[in-house]
Amino acid sequence: MLKRRLCEAVFQWELTCKGPFLIRDERYADCKKGSKEEGFPDCLFMSHLSKKELETVAKSCNNKPPEMPFYVPGTSIRGPFRALAERIIRSLLPADAPPHLTACNPFEQKNKKNIGCSKRLGEGENNGSKYATACSACKLFGCTGLASRICFTDADIGIGNYESVYRDMIGIDRFTGGVFNGANMRYHVLENTKFTTSVTVVNFELWQLGLLAYVFRDFKKSLVPIGYGKTKGFGQVKGEITKIILTYPKISTQIEHMGSLMSSTTERDYYDISTCEAPSFEHFEAKKNDGLSLYQSVTVTNIDAFWSEIAPFFNKHIEEIRGRAEKVKHQAKEKVI
Numbered sequence: 001m002l003k004r005r006l007c008e009a010v011f012q013w014e015l016t017c018k019g020p021f022l023i024r025d026e027r028y029a030d031c032k033k034g035s036k037e038e039g040f041p042d043c044l045f046m047s048h049l050s051k052k053e054l055e056t057v058a059k060s061c062n063n064k065p066p067e068m069p070f071y072v073p074g075t076s077i078r079g080p081f082r083a084l085a086e087r088i089i090r091s092l093l094p095a096d097a098p099p100h101l102t103a104c105n106p107f108e109q110k111n112k113k114n115i116g117c118s119k120r121l122g123e124g125e126n127n128g129s130k131y132a133t134a135c136s137a138c139k140l141f142g143c144t145g146l147a148s149r150i151c152f153t154d155a156d157i158g159i160g161n162y163e164s165v166y167r168d169m170i171g172i173d174r175f176t177g178g179v180f181n182g183a184n185m186r187y188h189v190l191e192n193t194k195f196t197t198s199v200t201v202v203n204f205e206l207w208q209l210g211l212l213a214y215v216f217r218d219f220k221k222s223l224v225p226i227g228y229g230k231t232k233g234f235g236q237v238k239g240e241i242t243k244i245i246l247t248y249p250k251i252s253t254q255i256e257h258m259g260s261l262m263s264s265t266t267e268r269d270y271y272d273i274s275t276c277e278a279p280s281f282e283h284f285e286a287k288k289n290d291g292l293s294l295y296q297s298v299t300v301t302n303i304d305a306f307w308s309e310i311a312p313f314f315n316k317h318i319e320e321i322r323g324r325a326e327k328v329k330h331q332a333k334e335k336v337i
């Protein structure tokens with residue numbers, strides 16, 4: 001299935017963070033030259049500087065927050081994004097549903113009952129394709145042996161879109177209630193930050209876009225922090241989708257997806273792709289083809305209408321999974337009897 005490109009959705013996503021925001025550059029630990037007493041920070045924000053350039057900055061950044069080409073790696077956004085998507089899936093399904101029908105713990109390797117997809121699929125426990133037997137989260141985000149369909153680009157933070165500052169934190173002695181000298185920290189954080197990333201989903205099913213509707217909604221409500229220091233209140237981002245572009249082999253006035261674009265029933269069954277008609281959608285604007293492109297793109301002109309149209313497909317998917325989980329439970333009960 002991944003040998004062909006049938007459909008693609010690109011979401012341009014603008015994130016803002018008024019308060020402190022920190023993505024740690026782990027290379028700084030090796031470059032650090034001075035102590036806290038001299039005013040050097042304990043960590044620096046992630047930048048595009050080379051190791052050599054970072055070493056130069058590390059020598060002179062005492063009491064003066066540096067100005068560098070800062071950026072947010074796509075992986076720093078992807079982690080909390082996946083965690084939230086998994087939480088949404090699990091919350092809507094019964095707690096005792098088998099993990100391969102909800103969202104597995106990708107790192108679970110030992111506990112047979114809750115084993116993650118990476119280990120389960122690696123052991124060859126699949127009668128059809130790996131995609132068909134993976135859990136809903138791994139179908140979108142991937143696992144060992146199954147490529148991810150979703151990718152996040154690194155986001156540069158342009159000059160004027162941040163303030164580089166130091167935040168000093170004092171440790172409290174839990175016994176005396178006074179200052180605990182050994183625990184003082186100086187964090188290099190950015191404030192009033194704004195950056196844009198692109199989220200691309202290739203070969204999507206409708207329910208996967210529906211799941212994204214809920215994930216993006218929670219980011220819009222600032223419910224998901226990203227980066228370092230979440231417990232300290234750092235990284236309270238607010239995300240807003242500014243553009244959605246859908247790309248298909250030929251232009252459409254419907255929201256086409258894998259189930260509507262795959263012509264062979266055998267192929268659909270093999271990958272267990274949910275089949276449903278592509279819903280009509282009137283808020284599309286076709287992009288001009290330069291004559292060389294094999295694909296046609298449409299821009300969504302009413303983003304809220306798009307989410308309202310697409311979100312119910314995730315609800316339907318959950319209902320279907322719930323039915324499957326009930327069936328598994330019933331079969332297990334019959335076995336016991």
Ligand SMILES: [Zn+2]
Nearest residue numbers: 104117135138
């Ligand atoms: Zn999984």
